[in-house]
Amino acid sequence: MPDDRKLMIAVVGAGKCSKKLRDMAAVVGKYVAEQGGILVCGGMGGIMEGAARGAKEAGGITIGILPTGDKADANEYIDYAIPTGFGEARNIMVVRTADAVVAFPGKYGTLSEMAFALHAGKPLIAVNAWRLGDEIVQVDDPLEAAKRAMELAAKGK
Amino acid sequence: MPDDRKLMIAVVGAGKCSKKLRDMAAVVGKYVAEQGGILVCGGMGGIMEGAARGAKEAGGITIGILPTGDKADANEYIDYAIPTGFGEARNIMVVRTADAVVAFPGKYGTLSEMAFALHAGKPLIAVNAWRLGDEIVQVDDPLEAAKRAMELAAKGK
Amino acid sequence: MPDDRKLMIAVVGAGKCSKKLRDMAAVVGKYVAEQGGILVCGGMGGIMEGAARGAKEAGGITIGILPTGDKADANEYIDYAIPTGFGEARNIMVVRTADAVVAFPGKYGTLSEMAFALHAGKPLIAVNAWRLGDEIVQVDDPLEAAKRAMELAAKGK
Amino acid sequence: MPDDRKLMIAVVGAGKCSKKLRDMAAVVGKYVAEQGGILVCGGMGGIMEGAARGAKEAGGITIGILPTGDKADANEYIDYAIPTGFGEARNIMVVRTADAVVAFPGKYGTLSEMAFALHAGKPLIAVNAWRLGDEIVQVDDPLEAAKRAMELAAKGK
Numbered sequence: 001m002p003d004d005r006k007l008m009i010a011v012v013g014a015g016k017c018s019k020k021l022r023d024m025a026a027v028v029g030k031y032v033a034e035q036g037g038i039l040v041c042g043g044m045g046g047i048m049e050g051a052a053r054g055a056k057e058a059g060g061i062t063i064g065i066l067p068t069g070d071k072a073d074a075n076e077y078i079d080y081a082i083p084t085g086f087g088e089a090r091n092i093m094v095v096r097t098a099d100a101v102v103a104f105p106g107k108y109g110t111l112s113e114m115a116f117a118l119h120a121g122k123p124l125i126a127v128n129a130w131r132l133g134d135e136i137v138q139v140d141d142p143l144e145a146a147k148r149a150m151e152l153a154a155k156g157k
Numbered sequence: 158m159p160d161d162r163k164l165m166i167a168v169v170g171a172g173k174c175s176k177k178l179r180d181m182a183a184v185v186g187k188y189v190a191e192q193g194g195i196l197v198c199g200g201m202g203g204i205m206e207g208a209a210r211g212a213k214e215a216g217g218i219t220i221g222i223l224p225t226g227d228k229a230d231a232n233e234y235i236d237y238a239i240p241t242g243f244g245e246a247r248n249i250m251v252v253r254t255a256d257a258v259v260a261f262p263g264k265y266g267t268l269s270e271m272a273f274a275l276h277a278g279k280p281l282i283a284v285n286a287w288r289l290g291d292e293i294v295q296v297d298d299p300l301e302a303a304k305r306a307m308e309l310a311a312k313g314k
Numbered sequence: 315m316p317d318d319r320k321l322m323i324a325v326v327g328a329g330k331c332s333k334k335l336r337d338m339a340a341v342v343g344k345y346v347a348e349q350g351g352i353l354v355c356g357g358m359g360g361i362m363e364g365a366a367r368g369a370k371e372a373g374g375i376t377i378g379i380l381p382t383g384d385k386a387d388a389n390e391y392i393d394y395a396i397p398t399g400f401g402e403a404r405n406i407m408v409v410r411t412a413d414a415v416v417a418f419p420g421k422y423g424t425l426s427e428m429a430f431a432l433h434a435g436k437p438l439i440a441v442n443a444w445r446l447g448d449e450i451v452q453v454d455d456p457l458e459a460a461k462r463a464m465e466l467a468a469k470g471k
Numbered sequence: 472m473p474d475d476r477k478l479m480i481a482v483v484g485a486g487k488c489s490k491k492l493r494d495m496a497a498v499v500g501k502y503v504a505e506q507g508g509i510l511v512c513g514g515m516g517g518i519m520e521g522a523a524r525g526a527k528e529a530g531g532i533t534i535g536i537l538p539t540g541d542k543a544d545a546n547e548y549i550d551y552a553i554p555t556g557f558g559e560a561r562n563i564m565v566v567r568t569a570d571a572v573v574a575f576p577g578k579y580g581t582l583s584e585m586a587f588a589l590h591a592g593k594p595l596i597a598v599n600a601w602r603l604g605d606e607i608v609q610v611d612d613p614l615e616a617a618k619r620a621m622e623l624a625a626k627g628k
Contacts, residue, residue: 079476087399089243096555097542242559253385254396422586429582
């Protein structure tokens with residue numbers, strides 16, 4: 001890797017969610033982009049789409065690691081789609097690609113991503129998501145989540 | 158699949174654990190084998206080894222889906238080793254192969270397997286494992302866990 | 315693994331093929347089962363189904379490592395279905411599980427399995443399949459292929 | 472995906488090779504970058520490193536889809552590393568991510584990538600690589616390979 005590589009922040013959460021939650025995810029994407037980070041996600045709808053939209057609105061770069069094998073399935077805010085064809089197992093790659101992970105509410109797919117983030121020792125910031133233990137930074141505000149994610153990513157790089 | 162295929166029960170949990178926990182896992186393996194079920198696990202040590210040992214002591218059959226690409230890494234009680242080389246992503250396959258999943262205490266790898274079991278809609282019985290919600294059957298006794306697993310597996314087959 | 319574990323022979327080839335080719339694959343499955351080996355395949359139709367049928371007709375045991383995540387997709391001769399959900403990537407696992415691989419004619423999926431067998435250093439016997447180099451044992455007769463596969467598997471175990 | 476997404480060209484080949492071959496791979500990377508394409512590869516050494524270097528020297532963007540789970544394993548010319556932890560199975564993702572694939576000489580790992588490219592119906596240009604059939608565009612000159620790859624990628628997009 002180049003020495004000056006950019007920080008990569010993953011945003012995970014439900015593939016279908018309210019507009020309010022999508023907008024909260026967009027706040028994270030926007031801040032990451034403004035600070036020069038790369039937004040990584042699962043490339044589909046809901047939280048993933050919100051986060052990617054926020055990053056693109058701030059002129060940032062987005063990577064979507066898709067469950068399907070077809071890049072046409074990526075949402076419209078994804079610059080670089082990685083169509084894995086590996087289904088839910090792609091969650092592991094989303095987490096491994098990230099320097100820090102921000103989790104929004106989601107069901108068991110999100111829970112598995114949080115579990116893998118903890119397993120991989122990645123900083124994990126939860127915005128009203130699953131409460132799994134003290135290793136997770138719990139916050140209510142998405143901007144606060146984004147700031148903590150960038151800080152912790154920089155520390156661990 | 159043949160119409161009379163055998164029920165497959167996965168046992169998941171820590172790769173390193175106390176003798177007491179290994180023996181509890183062996184109780185599940187033994188019951189599954191006695192009832193004609195197949196014991197599926199991740200093929201490594203700890204809970205996985207205990208469960209496989211219990212199944213073999215009762216004359217049963219065991220399948221180990223390994224994280225590594227080398228079948229020599231399987232514990233000595235595994236009849237059929239599937240060396241995936243896919244690391245933790247093999248957890249997903251353990252769960253998909255099973256008709257029901259019994260979870261023992263474990264860290265975040267186990268949590269991810271429980272998350273995938275719930276995601277895949279598989280019956281999940283937890284023996285003092287992560288408490289994640291009402292869809293999980295919580296028990297203290299491994300024999301009770303094994304009985305519930307075989308019952309729920311038969312129902313869902 | 316137990317010291318006396320059984321040899322595992324993978325049969326790979328087209329998912330759709332003529333009755334003649336299915337019957338040739340069945341000859342391999344039958345011989346493997348008669349000699350106490352386990353038949354491993356991708357669990358679907360064509361060559362895979364022929365090989366599994368041959369093994370079952372001789373009272374043997376069959377393992378099918380499926381591309382889909384649903385074990386109901388396995389052919390009717392599969393005893394133990396491993397529903398991976400990893401699509402074509404499951405070919406790698408078929409090869410890794412085997413002690414030797416017998417390849418029948420097939421298109422590029424089969425070619426990838428042959429490539430992975432060579433990459434993994436597994437003995438590879440081709441029955442009128444892709445001619446890729448001197449490391450492959452080329453034969454015309456399926457019984458000859460089965461014999462060579464069991465011999466080479468025993469040597470490499 | 473955005474309507475104006477950039478073309479992605481994968482370069483595959485040996486992880487260790489002569490300087491001459493690395494320089495040939497760099498010619499492909501350079502042309503792809505000059506034409507506004509994205510260079511995709513397996514992120515490691517040899518051909519992959521040569522191709523990524525060429526792209527970076529022309530101010531382009533590079534994506535490396537790694538076999539390991541650690542992004543520190545990427546070569547120094549990779550902008551965006553995807554550490555899969557899936558070993559050789561990541562070859563499938565390299566191919567799926569690409570709009571066209573350029574293959575240089577390599578052993579069986581490269582053969583498997585070519586097989587997957589053909590299986591996935593991706594345009595495949597071989598520079599003195601495995602000769603597998605008429606669907607492959609065979610060339611001797613890397614610049615010619617790069618031009619054909621960009622053309623065929625644009626057609627298939």
